[in-house]
Amino acid sequence: MVEELNRAYLDALSGDIAGKKADLLQAQMAELHPADIAEILDKLEDEEVQYLWNLIQTEERGDVLVELEEDVRVALLAKLSNREIAEEVLEHIDSDDAADVVSELPEERAAEVIQRLDTEDREDLLSLLRYPEGSAGALMGTELIRVELDWTVSHAIREMRRQAEDVETVHSVYVVNASGQLLGRLSLKRLLLTATSTRSTIGDLFKEDDTHTVKVTEPDEKVVQLMKKYDLVALPVVDDHNRLLGRITIDDVVDLMEEEAEKDYQLASGLSDEVESDDSLWDMTRARLPWLLIGLFGGLAGAYVIGVFDIERFPSMALFIPLIAAMGGNVGVQSAAIVVQGLAAGRNPRDERLFPRLLKEFSVALLNGAICSAVILGASLALGYGWNLSVTVSLALIAVIIFAALFGTFVPLTLDRFKIDPALATGPFITTANDIIGLIIYFGIGVLMSA
């Protein structure tokens, strides 16, 4: 186990690779967990990765590949032969991971690689590849242990021994009837810890319970919700006739949760794409540019608004432009973030009525607005900005806060209703729109006050 993957360790490793110290490196890799090897490969140059790859124990290569970051994995896959991918990678990993790897290959290569698998693996893989991304089926693996209700315990244990060879971690033993329909789970604990006679059948041990299941076509957010809510380690997947097709394990759900959280976070911070600090200059630029360009056009629209209101006649109003723009943006983002988080956590019933929600948001904004407005009125009078400007700013501020809060709540809820990711509303859109509308409100009140 690498305690802390630091620069010194990586530099030493790069040195050994440059010096082609194959035996030393091979011994070093043999001591490491696949996840640790993957973490190391993620930090190396492509040629170093390829060199080190061949020094990893064959049966561990698949597990290493699965743990790599996507860009590193894709680069490595491009260098491996079809035979290597099929025999050294796919045959050693779970079917759900195999499906993920294959779907990252160019279509033609994917077909060639699949042809090299044995019939059973090939059929499993082809069936998994049918499920669209975002469905429970796409998260599912077929490795599991199933026993039939009328088997004797000793027959079941023999069968389980055979099946268990393919299954890395046994979470549960699934009990099915003769048509393959899922009846429930039998915990290993129960099987191990219940005294049985030689004649006992699985049916004697098994108590029908409310086993949580998910249909293969259901969306993956349903999977996350179920496993989180009921603290499940594995979730069986069934078809429309309740026939057991596979299982989803918690580690995949943890990864999925993390991806979703990162995506929402990125949208809220104005990053349009997954981006990490070790990505290339161009990747990093591209992830940031979209929001910046939207911001630019928002800024131009702002300039137009200020020009229309003839700033040269009221130059002192310019002083509070940053305040009005910033507050509109801030309030809008806060409101949108609460909606997005509530939807992501599945906390809000989808049929919740829009009006009471907006009414509450209005009350919160009124309270916040009144406080901020009073503070700014006092502060700007004290700072000598004069009654006219101070009252204009404080009236505009409360109006902007209320508008931004309602807009920030309404937009993500509406996006969600149309099945568009509500997190889109947290980034550029709300901020820019609120900036511009804030300015219109501010200068509108300014014109009224000076009339």
Added chain:
Amino acid sequence: MVEELNRAYLDALSGDIAGKKADLLQAQMAELHPADIAEILDKLEDEEVQYLWNLIQTEERGDVLVELEEDVRVALLAKLSNREIAEEVLEHIDSDDAADVVSELPEERAAEVIQRLDTEDREDLLSLLRYPEGSAGALMGTELIRVELDWTVSHAIREMRRQAEDVETVHSVYVVNASGQLLGRLSLKRLLLTATSTRSTIGDLFKEDDTHTVKVTEPDEKVVQLMKKYDLVALPVVDDHNRLLGRITIDDVVDLMEEEAEKDYQLASGLSDEVESDDSLWDMTRARLPWLLIGLFGGLAGAYVIGVFDIERFPSMALFIPLIAAMGGNVGVQSAAIVVQGLAAGRNPRDERLFPRLLKEFSVALLNGAICSAVILGASLALGYGWNLSVTVSLALIAVIIFAALFGTFVPLTLDRFKIDPALATGPFITTANDIIGLIIYFGIGVLMSA
């Protein structure tokens, strides 16, 4: 299982509660999973919660309580007697959950409740309460199955049967030596599926492996990192002498991950506190006010900057104030978010040198800045804002983008170095600081251009 907890269901339930239909409600609750009951209670009024609480089956009450949202749980605990908390709740839940519940009680009550537990539970609980929040110990439960190396398999199975009564889900069987030091794990799969003779001992079945462990004093982020990286379902916790103290299960880690992600998200969106759309008006206002007040003072500082530069002499510069302020804030948040995410995912080696990182950020900002600057120069010339103003804006923009990117990278990295949560830098601080400094740069260049 409640398929979709909708408003109609809740209204019907509230009606039954108002009508005191105890038998009906009791039968209804008996059919539900504790997590479903908790979800329902979260949405009801306090008096309804109290009424329904007594209709939940006694042995399920603890599991329901643990799943409640914190504010609902605290309100309910305040209404329960010490005896009810001890006997109906704590004795039916895992020790880690019990410790969490007790630590939510006022200190005096906690002591009284603990006195009511039997000796073993009391000692377990007191030992868990010693570990500070944020440590592995605070996440750990003591329920686990341990066997000694020299036990025969049949003795071990008898012992396991006894121990398993207290353990809800058996993840692994931990093998210890006579002094209680952890030697490794024995999977149930192995125990169940390996043919043994009556004389076999645990030592015959057990292969020493690199079982991942965590020290009880280590921070919980280390726990998250280990369990995520190695796809663990349970992680044993040991003391400095490698003696087995307890285990941490994946469901607690999933909850912790989610909390951390939500906290970062809230900070990035300018919410100072955990807040949900069904919180009270005052809670919602309080969570938002801090950022708004910081924004207000930032706005006043901006007004001061604009005043100092004598806007009345260059009124047309007011037009691009929103653009400069928005871009500075946007770039700063983007840069800070990348740092925060990298740190949270444990992707960046902590010993990474600051300078190369800033250099890369500088390059990205230079590229983004050059693109944005060129766009704005062309656009503002085309819109007839004249050479002087257009060049000023475009020079200021590139300077602001570069400064904001460096500042946005530097601040969270520095906070992290001083062990302060780097996510603090994503919210009000960076945006407000960049707004003000952006204005100084803009008007500074304006003054130079007009000189």
